[in-house]
Amino acid sequence: MRRIGDRxxxxxxxxxxxIELAEEFGCARATVNRALQSLADSGLLDRRRKAGTxxxxxxxxxxxxxxxxxxxxxxxxxxxxxFDLLDRKxxxxxxxxxxxxxxxxSAHLLGLWTLHRSDTMPFAYxxxxxxxxxxxxxxxxxxxxxxxxxxxxNNTPLSHGEFAFSARNASIAESRILNCxxxxxxxxxxxxxxxxxxxxxxxxxxxxxxxxxxxxx
Amino acid sequence: MRRIGDRxxxxxxxxxxxIELAEEFGCARATVNRALQSLADSGLLDRRRKAGTxxxxxxxxxxxxxxxxxxxxxxxxxxxxxFDLLDRKxxxxxxxxxxxxxxxxSAHLLGLWTLHRSDTMPFAYxxxxxxxxxxxxxxxxxxxxxxxxxxxxNNTPLSHGEFAFSARNASIAESRILNCxxxxxxxxxxxxxxxxxxxxxxxxxxxxxxxxxxxxx
DNA sequence: TATTAATTTATGTGCAGACATAATTTTATC
DNA sequence: GATAAAATTATGTCTGCACATAAATTAATA
Numbered sequence: 001m002r003r004i005g006d007r008x009x010x011x012x013x014x015x016x017x018x019i020e021l022a023e024e025f026g027c028a029r030a031t032v033n034r035a036l037q038s039l040a041d042s043g044l045l046d047r048r049r050k051a052g053t054x055x056x057x058x059x060x061x062x063x064x065x066x067x068x069x070x071x072x073x074x075x076x077x078x079x080x081x082x083f084d085l086l087d088r089k090x091x092x093x094x095x096x097x098x099x100x101x102x103x104x105x106s107a108h109l110l111g112l113w114t115l116h117r118s119d120t121m122p123f124a125y126x127x128x129x130x131x132x133x134x135x136x137x138x139x140x141x142x143x144x145x146x147x148x149x150x151x152x153x154n155n156t157p158l159s160h161g162e163f164a165f166s167a168r169n170a171s172i173a174e175s176r177i178l179n180c181x182x183x184x185x186x187x188x189x190x191x192x193x194x195x196x197x198x199x200x201x202x203x204x205x206x207x208x209x210x211x212x213x214x215x216x217x
Numbered sequence: 218m219r220r221i222g223d224r225x226x227x228x229x230x231x232x233x234x235x236i237e238l239a240e241e242f243g244c245a246r247a248t249v250n251r252a253l254q255s256l257a258d259s260g261l262l263d264r265r266r267k268a269g270t271x272x273x274x275x276x277x278x279x280x281x282x283x284x285x286x287x288x289x290x291x292x293x294x295x296x297x298x299x300f301d302l303l304d305r306k307x308x309x310x311x312x313x314x315x316x317x318x319x320x321x322x323s324a325h326l327l328g329l330w331t332l333h334r335s336d337t338m339p340f341a342y343x344x345x346x347x348x349x350x351x352x353x354x355x356x357x358x359x360x361x362x363x364x365x366x367x368x369x370x371n372n373t374p375l376s377h378g379e380f381a382f383s384a385r386n387a388s389i390a391e392s393r394i395l396n397c398x399x400x401x402x403x404x405x406x407x408x409x410x411x412x413x414x415x416x417x418x419x420x421x422x423x424x425x426x427x428x429x430x431x432x433x434x
Numbered sequence: 435t436a437t438t439a440a441t442t443t444a445t446g447t448g449c450a451g452a453c454a455t456a457a458t459t460t461t462a463t464c
Numbered sequence: 465g466a467t468a469a470a471a472t473t474a475t476g477t478c479t480g481c482a483c484a485t486a487a488a489t490t491a492a493t494a
Contacts, residue, residue, distance in 0.1 A: 017474060028449045033475075043283075049475045050457040063282050063380045065432070066260075157222030163280045163432040167384035167402040167424075185384040185402035207384075215282070215380040234444060245479045250445075266445045267487040 004044055009055050015045075017052060063215040067163070067191075069150055070116045070124060070205075079118040083147050086177070087113040090132070097129070101192070101199040108132040110139070112148050115177055121208070122178045128203045135200060152193070152201060159200060161193040165213070168206070178208045187211045221261055226272050232262075234269060280432040284380070284408075286367055287333045287341060287422075296335040300364050303394070304330040308346070318348075318409070318416040325349040327356070329365050332394055338425070339395045345420040352417060369410070369418060376417060378410040382430070385423070395425045404428045 003009045015021075018036065022029040036053055039045045043062050047053045074081040091111050093103040103109075114126040128148060130138055141151050168188045175182040186209065192202040220226045232238075235253065239246040253270055256262045260279050264270045291298040308328050310320040320326075331343040345365060347355055358368050385405045392399040403426065409419040 019474085028451095029475095030450085030477095031448065033477090034447090036475090047475070048457080049455065050459095050473055052474060063284055065280050065282060067280055154228075165382060165404070165430045165432075166428065167404040167426075169386075169400070169402040183386070183400055185386045187382070187384040209384075211383065213382045215382075236444085245481095246445095247447095247480080248478060250447090251477090253445090264445070265487075266485065267443055267489095269444060 001039065001044070004039075004055055011055050011057050013055050015053050015055065065163075065213060065215045067189075069147075069153060070126075071147070071150065074116070074118045074123055077118065080120075082117045082120070084115045084117070085112065085144055086115055087111075088143070091129070093129075097202075101131075101202070103131065103199065112143070114147060116147075122180075124205050124207045124211070125174060125177050126203060126205050128201060130201045131199050134195060134198050148201075149203070156193075156200060157195060159193050159195045161191060164190040166190070170206070174206055178206065180209050184209045187213065189213075218256065218261070221256075221272055228272050228274050230272050232270050232272065282380075282430060282432045284406075286364075286370060287343075288364070288367065291333070291335045291340055294335065297337075299334045299337070301332045301334070302329065302361055303332055304328075305360070307349070310346075314346070314419075318419070320348065320416065329360070331364060333364075339397075340425055341428070342391060342394050342423045342425075343420060344423075345418060347418045348416050351412060351415050365418075366420070373410075373412060373417060376410050376412045378408060381407040383407070387423070391423055395423065397426050401426045404430065406430075 009015050016024070018029045018032045021032045021036075025032070036045060036047065040047045040053075044056055045053050046056050068076070070083075071081045089111050091109050092105065093101070093107050093109055097103055097109075098105060098107075108131075110130040110132055112126070112128045112130070114128070115122060116124045116126060126149070130148065130152070132139065135152070135156065137155065138148070138151060141148075141155075143151065146154075166188050168186050170178065170180055170182055170184045170186050172182050174180075174186065175184065178184075178186070180186075187207040189205045189207070190203070191205075193200045226232050233241070235246045235249045238249045238253075242249070253262060253264065257264045257270075261273055262270050263273050285293070287300075288298045306328050308326050309322065310318070310324050310326055314320055314326075315322060315324075325348075327347040327349055329343070329345045329347070331345070332339060333341045333343060343366070347365065347369075349356065352369070352373065354372065355365070355368060358365075358372075360368065363371075383405050385403050387395065387397055387399055387401045387403050389399050391397075391403065392401065395401075395403070397403075404424040406422045406424070407420070408422070410417045
C-alpha cells in the first residue's frame, strides 16, 4: 500500500509474484495472498491468474453507502418515526415496467404510496410497486403497522438490486405531501430488488429538502 | 447464506461456533472463518470475539458507488471531455473551514472553480479548495492541461475521505454556468480528502440536471 | 458486597504445504 | 504456416496446526 502510495509501484506496473513478496517480507504466501486480495477488493490492484498482479490503472474510488430501513435512518437522527400509508391498489404493469423488468402483461402488482415522517415532519415520500407473483404473502400482511419496506426486508430471502440516485424538482403533488415549495430540489433514490432473476419490488424515495446521504471511503 | 435467507437462522440468532460448522461441513476451521468473515463484511453477520457470531439484526444494505475521475465518467458515456478553469486564487480559510477541517487561520488555500464539459455541454460545476501546506507542489502544476482532480489522484498518496450527496436548487450563478433554469434541481456531491490526518482538499460538484449516480449492490 | 485478578473461550491471524484452475507459452502435428 | 496439444506458471483455495487477543465468566481478595 505504501509502495503504491509513494509511486514505487506505479499504475499499470506488474508487481512481484506472491512467492517473491512472501520471501521479501518473511511471511507465508497465504498471508501475501490475503493482503493482495484485500487491496484488489478495494480497487487498488488488478489481479489475473497467471498474468500476475498489476497496480490498478484507474484507481476508482469506491464509497460504500449504507441504506438502512427508513425507520432506522430516522431513529438514528434521534427522531420519532411514523408513516402514513396514503394509498394502495392492485394494478397491472405499464408498458414501461413490462420492458424494464421483464414483467408479463398479466402480472399482478401491488402499488403503495407512503409518507415517512420524522417527528411528524415529512421525511420521505415513497412510491412502490410489489410483484405479487413473487411475494403473494404480502397481501396478508398488515402494512398499516409495519411498513412494506420492513416487511420485505424481514420476509424476503437474500436479494440483489440496483440503486440510482438523482435530484428532481418537487411536483405540485410532492410539494403538498412533503410540505415544501413546488420546485424544491429533492434527493431521489430509485431502487429495484430482485430475487433469483425475478423482480420483487421497485421503489422511488423522494426525500424532503435538506436530506444528505453520507458515505465513508 | 441459504440458512439466513430461509430464516433457519433468524436475525439476532447466535449461530454455531466455527469449529462446529467446520465439523458439520467437513472442512477446516480456516475455511469456515473465511466464509463467515465474508458474510460479515457484506453486513449479514455480526461477529465479536468470544461472544460468537449472530445473524445481523438490521441487515443494512450496503451499496458501493464508484467515483471515477470526472473525465472517465464523461468518457464512459461516449462523450468528449473538456474543462474550463473559470477562476483560481489563493485565499485564507473561512472561520467555518477552520472549524470544520481544523485548519489554522494562517493556512494557505488554493481555490479553484472549474466547469467540466461533456461534448461541449456543461456536465458538472466544481468548486474546490486545496490545502497548500499539504501539497505545495500543485502550485507548479499546469492545471489548464490536467484538471486538479486528476493531478491530485495522480500525485497524492492513499487517502481517506468522506462523501455527502444531496440535492440543491441551482443559484443564479450556477444556472448561468450549467446552462439550466434557475432553481433547477442539481445533484450535489461534497467530498473531503485527508492524508494522514491532514485535510488536503474539499470539493463540491454540482452536476447538470439529468445526472444519475448508479450503484450495484 | 464490591472490586480485582485469573481463567476460559470464540474469533483473529499467522504458518507451511498441497492441489486446483485459468492463461500463457511452448511444442508437436497436420 | 496455421492449428491443436502439452507444459508451464501465477494466482485461487483448501487443510491442519499454532498462537494471539478480546470479552465473558469465574475465582480470589479486600
